[in-house]
Amino acid sequence: MSTETQTSNPGTRTGGLLISGANLALGDGEATVQALDNVTLSVSPGEMVAVVGPSGAGKSSLLAVAGALTTPDSGTVKVNGVDLGTLSKAERAKFRLKEIGFVFQSGNLIPALNAAEQLKLMLKLAGSRDGFDPLELLAAVGMDHKAKSRPDQLSGGERQRVGIARSLVNRPSLLLVDEPTAALDRARSQDVVALLARETHERGVATVMVTHDHDVLHHCDRVVEMVDGRLVG
Numbered sequence: 001m002s003t004e005t006q007t008s009n010p011g012t013r014t015g016g017l018l019i020s021g022a023n024l025a026l027g028d029g030e031a032t033v034q035a036l037d038n039v040t041l042s043v044s045p046g047e048m049v050a051v052v053g054p055s056g057a058g059k060s061s062l063l064a065v066a067g068a069l070t071t072p073d074s075g076t077v078k079v080n081g082v083d084l085g086t087l088s089k090a091e092r093a094k095f096r097l098k099e100i101g102f103v104f105q106s107g108n109l110i111p112a113l114n115a116a117e118q119l120k121l122m123l124k125l126a127g128s129r130d131g132f133d134p135l136e137l138l139a140a141v142g143m144d145h146k147a148k149s150r151p152d153q154l155s156g157g158e159r160q161r162v163g164i165a166r167s168l169v170n171r172p173s174l175l176l177v178d179e180p181t182a183a184l185d186r187a188r189s190q191d192v193v194a195l196l197a198r199e200t201h202e203r204g205v206a207t208v209m210v211t212h213d214h215d216v217l218h219h220c221d222r223v224v225e226m227v228d229g230r231l232v233g
């Protein structure tokens with residue numbers, strides 16, 4: 001199942017996500033924890049990889065490093081061929097808005113905005129001229145009939161669908177997903193992760209999903225496990 005494809009233009013650009021030898025220590029003095037210990041992970045465009053592992057294993061740290069939210073102490077992180085370590089803080093923020101989509105536990109939608117406005121705001125923030133049409137994308141996730149509904153008028157599964165549409169609206173090359181089913185029942189969990197897998201494959205996004213939910217792993221192309229900051233298998 002494992003695919004370590006790293007092409008598009010060999011030698012120059014590598015699509016998707018490529019983390020090489022990343023180390024990250026957190027905390028001070030004796031309380032220092034090696035949150036990432038020599039982590040190497042490659043995720044191709046159109047591939048969905050699940051990251052599982054016990055609490056404290058480093059899964060959130062992996063997402064933070066992949067998402068240009070945290071800079072590793074050593075090692076490199078490339079997204080769509082760009083080495084994040086070469087970007088200034090401002091460039092990283094811009095890159096994040098344009099190239100990386102985030103999906104959180106319960107959608108993390110803005111309470112005052114309706115579904116269509118959530119997507120429009122994201123397009124505006126990223127300054128994207130080539131993003132998807134918000135209504136078309138809401139239709140793709142089965143939410144066009146609720147385009148005018150605010151988050152408090154949506155179910156948990158519906159909020160998550162809007163969150164997924166919002167994460168994709170800028171045509172990101174990397175999608176980082178943190179426990180998307182934590183607030184959902186079993187049936188809705190299956191729907192949401194199946195939707196993520198479909199969008200990953202159809203839109204050629206590289207997706208990393210952290211989850212504790214073993215019932216949804218069959219939707220993923222590959223599963224990797226983290227233990228004590230290391231990727232094992």
Ligand SMILES: Nc1ncnc2c1ncn2[C@@H]1O[C@H](COP(=O)(O)OP(=O)(O)OP(=O)(O)O)[C@@H](O)[C@H]1O
Nearest residue numbers: 026027033034035054055056057058059060061062
């Ligand atoms: N700000 C911090 N300062 C010190 N240690 C931290 C900090 N953030 C996380 N850690 C430690 O780093 C390690 C990795 O944490 P991380 O949140 O990445 O794990 P996780 O696998 O996502 O856990 P969970 O499944 O509980 O969310 C843990 O031992 C954690 O206690």
